Amino acid sequence: MASSKITVEVDNVSYTDEVEPRLLLVQYLRERLGKTGTLIGCDTTNCGACTVHLDGVSVKSCTMFAVQADGHKVTTIEGMATDGKLHPLQQAFHQCHALQCGFCTPGMIMQSASLLSENPHPTEQEIRDGLEGNLCRCTGYQNIVAAVQAVADGTVSAGSNETETAGVA
Amino acid sequence: MTVTEVGKARLRKEDAHLITGRTRYTDNLTLPGTLHLALVRSPFAHAKITSIDTSEAKSSPGVVAVLTGADVADKQGSLPNVWPITAEQKAPAHPAIAVDTVAFAGEVVACIVARTAAAARDAVELVDVSYEELPVVLDLEEAVKDEVLAHPDLGTNISATWVYDSGTAGSGKPIAEALEGAEVLIERTYYQQRLIPAFMEPRSVLVDPTGEQLTVWSATQIPHILRLLLALTLGIPESKVRVIAPDVGGGFGGKLQVTPEEAITVLAARHTGKPCKYTETRSESLMAAHHGRAQVQKVKLAATKDGIVTGLDIHLLADMGAYLGLVASGVPILGAFMYNSIYKFPAYRFECTNLFTNKAWTDAYRGAGRPEATFAIERTMDELAVELNMDPLELRKKNWITHEEFPFATVAGLEYDSGNYEAATAKAEELFGYDELRAEQARRREANDPVQLGIGISTYTEMCGLAPSRVLGALRYVAGGWDHAQVRVLPTGNIEVVTGTSAHGQGHETAWSQLVADKLGVAFENIEVLHGDTHISQRGMDTYGSRSLVVGGMAVLAAADKVIAKAKVMAAHMMEASEEDIEFAEGKFSVKGTEQSTSFGDVAFATFAGHDLPEGFEPNLDSEATVDPDNFSFPHGTHFAAIEVDTETGEVSIRKYVCVDDVGVVVNPLIVEGQVHGGLAQGIAQALYEEAVHDETGTLVTGSFVDYLVPSAPDLPHFTTARTETPATTNQLGAKGVGEAGTIASTPAIVNGVLDAVRHLGVKDINMPCSPSRVWAALEEAKTAGGVQ
Numbered sequence: 001m002a003s004s005k006i007t008v009e010v011d012n013v014s015y016t017d018e019v020e021p022r023l024l025l026v027q028y029l030r031e032r033l034g035k036t037g038t039l040i041g042c043d044t045t046n047c048g049a050c051t052v053h054l055d056g057v058s059v060k061s062c063t064m065f066a067v068q069a070d071g072h073k074v075t076t077i078e079g080m081a082t083d084g085k086l087h088p089l090q091q092a093f094h095q096c097h098a099l100q101c102g103f104c105t106p107g108m109i110m111q112s113a114s115l116l117s118e119n120p121h122p123t124e125q126e127i128r129d130g131l132e133g134n135l136c137r138c139t140g141y142q143n144i145v146a147a148v149q150a151v152a153d154g155t156v157s158a159g160s161n162e163t164e165t166a167g168v169a
Numbered sequence: 170m171t172v173t174e175v176g177k178a179r180l181r182k183e184d185a186h187l188i189t190g191r192t193r194y195t196d197n198l199t200l201p202g203t204l205h206l207a208l209v210r211s212p213f214a215h216a217k218i219t220s221i222d223t224s225e226a227k228s229s230p231g232v233v234a235v236l237t238g239a240d241v242a243d244k245q246g247s248l249p250n251v252w253p254i255t256a257e258q259k260a261p262a263h264p265a266i267a268v269d270t271v272a273f274a275g276e277v278v279a280c281i282v283a284r285t286a287a288a289a290r291d292a293v294e295l296v297d298v299s300y301e302e303l304p305v306v307l308d309l310e311e312a313v314k315d316e317v318l319a320h321p322d323l324g325t326n327i328s329a330t331w332v333y334d335s336g337t338a339g340s341g342k343p344i345a346e347a348l349e350g351a352e353v354l355i356e357r358t359y360y361q362q363r364l365i366p367a368f369m370e371p372r373s374v375l376v377d378p379t380g381e382q383l384t385v386w387s388a389t390q391i392p393h394i395l396r397l398l399l400a401l402t403l404g405i406p407e408s409k410v411r412v413i414a415p416d417v418g419g420g421f422g423g424k425l426q427v428t429p430e431e432a433i434t435v436l437a438a439r440h441t442g443k444p445c446k447y448t449e450t451r452s453e454s455l456m457a458a459h460h461g462r463a464q465v466q467k468v469k470l471a472a473t474k475d476g477i478v479t480g481l482d483i484h485l486l487a488d489m490g491a492y493l494g495l496v497a498s499g500v501p502i503l504g505a506f507m508y509n510s511i512y513k514f515p516a517y518r519f520e521c522t523n524l525f526t527n528k529a530w531t532d533a534y535r536g537a538g539r540p541e542a543t544f545a546i547e548r549t550m551d552e553l554a555v556e557l558n559m560d561p562l563e564l565r566k567k568n569w570i571t572h573e574e575f576p577f578a579t580v581a582g583l584e585y586d587s588g589n590y591e592a593a594t595a596k597a598e599e600l601f602g603y604d605e606l607r608a609e610q611a612r613r614r615e616a617n618d619p620v621q622l623g624i625g626i627s628t629y630t631e632m633c634g635l636a637p638s639r640v641l642g643a644l645r646y647v648a649g650g651w652d653h654a655q656v657r658v659l660p661t662g663n664i665e666v667v668t669g670t671s672a673h674g675q676g677h678e679t680a681w682s683q684l685v686a687d688k689l690g691v692a693f694e695n696i697e698v699l700h701g702d703t704h705i706s707q708r709g710m711d712t713y714g715s716r717s718l719v720v721g722g723m724a725v726l727a728a729a730d731k732v733i734a735k736a737k738v739m740a741a742h743m744m745e746a747s748e749e750d751i752e753f754a755e756g757k758f759s760v761k762g763t764e765q766s767t768s769f770g771d772v773a774f775a776t777f778a779g780h781d782l783p784e785g786f787e788p789n790l791d792s793e794a795t796v797d798p799d800n801f802s803f804p805h806g807t808h809f810a811a812i813e814v815d816t817e818t819g820e821v822s823i824r825k826y827v828c829v830d831d832v833g834v835v836v837n838p839l840i841v842e843g844q845v846h847g848g849l850a851q852g853i854a855q856a857l858y859e860e861a862v863h864d865e866t867g868t869l870v871t872g873s874f875v876d877y878l879v880p881s882a883p884d885l886p887h888f889t890t891a892r893t894e895t896p897a898t899t900n901q902l903g904a905k906g907v908g909e910a911g912t913i914a915s916t917p918a919i920v921n922g923v924l925d926a927v928r929h930l931g932v933k934d935i936n937m938p939c940s941p942s943r944v945w946a947a948l949e950e951a952k953t954a955g956g957v958q
């Protein structure tokens with residue numbers, strides 16, 4: 001298979017790589033860039049575990065090929081915290097106990113961020129509908145909804161130090 | 170001990186790496202030179218393998234090896250079942266790679282080992298397997314007839330039959346009298362559909378055969394059990410196997426297994442001498458990871474005309490699938506002790522027949538036997554209430570154990586230590602607005618509202634904390650039910666807690682830190698919890714059956730008690746006092762009746778330095794404890810669901826869900842609440858959405874998340890949760906366990922609610938899941954039967 005050269009900016013770093021045309025974006029992120037924060041939960045584009053942002057908009061990175069990301073900017077969960085400060089959604093997921101095993105969490109946070117950028121003040125139903133493509137088996141969603149709501153309401157903000165999250169002083 | 174941490178809604182220590190993507194799920198790990206596996210699986214549910222041609226696959230680019238069952242026949246052994254429920258229990262041999270026959274669609278017939286995952290997957294298509302199809306048996310009521318056999322060599326589909334009879338056990342009266350003399354007899358059959366645990370992280374295993382030991386990273390709930398059983402199955406010395414459960418993305422019983430995939434990855438790694446990794450696709454996971462539930466329950470409930478239950482008779486057919494999973498045979502038995510639930514039934518008989526079929530194997534799934542039991546009794550209590558024209562809540566109150574009656578010896582032979590069903594129910598009634606909703610229901614019935622309202626009730630108790638070893642022994646389980654912990658005191662007085670439990674989302678690092686912080690007076694932040702690696706935590710029984718806190722947590726507390734006992738000796742020496750005069754509270758050792766004291770940290774350092782020790786004192790405060798529980802613990806609760814059914818479309822929606830659970834003393838309310846939410850979601854999923862469906866050839870039709878309907882956020886309501894707290898009397902903390910409560914209670918609450926909404930229209934029962942098409946069909950059928958005006 002002829003490979004092609006792509007240049008993608010991922011979490012603010014530019015990468016140029018030769019990739020096979022059939023390589024999925026999620027495989028490129030995980031296997032080539034070692035960005036294993038983005039996870040794979042299914043093979044039918046139903047679970048949302050692989051959700052990232054492409055030019056600021058959420059996409060399931062298992063639904064597109066790496067070559068399609070050529071020339072675009074990708075943000076993964078690993079690029080959400082800036083200057084050592086958690087993104088408000090990361091902070092809110094922690095504070096609202098919106099994760100248990102954490103496997104859906106990267107995708108949930110990326111999808112929630114996209115949802116809030118489109119609709120900064122969603123109702124509970126709008127949040128639930130906006131997360132329909134992301135499955136969580138652990139939480140029953142209630143605390144995930146609460147976390148998104150907390151960010152929308154401004155009751156959780158960015159700025160917590162990353163390491164403080166774990167109660168590690 | 171001054172309690173400050175226990176009961177606090179501490180945010181989780183586990184979260185930091187999970188919210189930032191710095192995770193160590195097994196599939197995220199790769200070692201230098203790692204080879205990748207892909208598996209060839211049978212498309213047929215029952216067939217003879219007549220030939221396998223691997224030549225083309227072997228020459229495919231990047232392929233290093235191809236293994237068939239024949240290649241590993243002398244090495245692979247048979248995957249274990251550790252619960253022979255009867256001396257005569259039958260089970261087929263279970264090779265990791267099928268050798269000459271396959272017994273379900275999805276069974277592994279060959280393994281490709283290649284340099285990349287893509288190369289391995291490509292070569293799967295190139296393995297040419299010829300099969301001779303055999304007849305399949307899929308349905309339990311067919312399987313029990315033994316006409317078509319899932320394993321012809323076995324001569325029968327029956328694995329075992331197990332009976333509990335209160336008359337012969339001496340825990341109650343004989344059932345025959347109760348049934349014969351019944352003023353009212355309710356007979357029902359319920360179908361517990363097959364479910365799929367559907368943990369979000371697909372199973373993955375990485376094996377490194379290159380060091381001193383074989384190191385196995387696996388997405389498992391049971392690193393300790395896996396270590397022992399992989400070694401025994403594959404004939405490797407146990408001491409040469411190290412198992413690590415790194416971050417694990419949910420389990421729900423689905424990762425309580427010793428899997429073919431784990432054994433195959435070990436075999437491939439030993440064959441190639443290279444690290445090997447296998448990660449299943451979701452389709453493979455749904456097809457071949459063990460399923461759950463899958464029972465037919467025949468229930469007979471005898472009662473007096475005024476609603477006093479006089480006897481309960483249960484007949485189960487339980488689907489083991491094609492092979493006998495690790496604890497699959499015991500799953501119905503865990504239910505056997507719970508059919509009598511919170512009630513004072515005088516007579517009880519339970520009989521279960523475990524059957525093989527040509528479907529994927531089944532085994533534990535959240536609740537394991539207890540959700541099935543609770544569903545059957547709670548549905549039947551509602552049926553009795555209808556028969557007697559009695560309020561279903563009143564009927565329950567007439568039959569339940571009152572709080573003054575604890576401890577209570579049940580008809581199923583257990584001793585319930587504590588409980589207060591009245592308090593939990595009263596609180597739930599109030600939060601729910603029971604009377605108001607009943608009034609609204611009456612109005613809407615009267616008005617022939619196209620959307621009818623139903624009220625679903627479920628009261629439950631369950632047994633947690635698997636398990637007293639002597640009970641497991643009596644039930645023929647091969648191992649014990651203790652757990653182990655070590656509390657290590659570092660020179661600074663900081664603490665490392667090593668636990669034998671293996672969390673995969675439960676938050677043990679946080680909760681165990683809270684336990685130890687209170688015990689030793691050490692700051693929450695200065696405690697690390699280590700787990701999930703048999704090198705670090707060498708003894709343990711792992712995490713399942715809501716056992717971690719009530720068994721593993723008690724081992725942590727017991728080990729911490731031993732640390733205090735040792736440190737007291739040192740403190741006495743340091744303060745030149747007698748040991749009997751030393752008191753310990755809030756991290757300080759003080760001499761009774763004096764101002765003299767020394768801190769835990771000082772004692773830790775002085776012990777570490779070892780310059781001046783008491784006579785014969787080892788300079789080490791580290792302590793360990795293995796705790797075997799005396800009894801199970803028995804959480805309970807009352808759940809209410811207000812259900813709306815659109816009688817024109819069959820659509821069901823949950824308008825309100827209220828649950829009051831009594832899980833005893835709570836270490837971390839945030840974590841408990843999370844467990845309740847997640848449990849409710851899975852119980853509701855069984856009631857309304859999920860079912861593993863096979864076609865007549867035994868092919869799984871619901872083979873992806875397109876068809877297997879794991880609920881998403883809009884499918885679930887907002888839950889109102891509350892608690893009462895009746896401490897368990899059988900452990901030092903008073904905790905009871907919470908991992909499965911929500912799942913156990915919610916399924917019958919929902920189905921009772923659906924039926925309550927449409928029963929007046931002539932609907933008598935609806936099998937789960939109560940999908941719009943099933944509800945609609947039931948309404949139509951009732952109409953034709955003339956049940957509606």
Ligand code: FES
Nearest residue numbers: 041042047048062
């Ligand atoms: S991995 Fe499931 S949607 Fe992408």
Ligand code: FES
Nearest residue numbers: 100104136137138
């Ligand atoms: S936290 Fe486990 S799947 Fe969502």
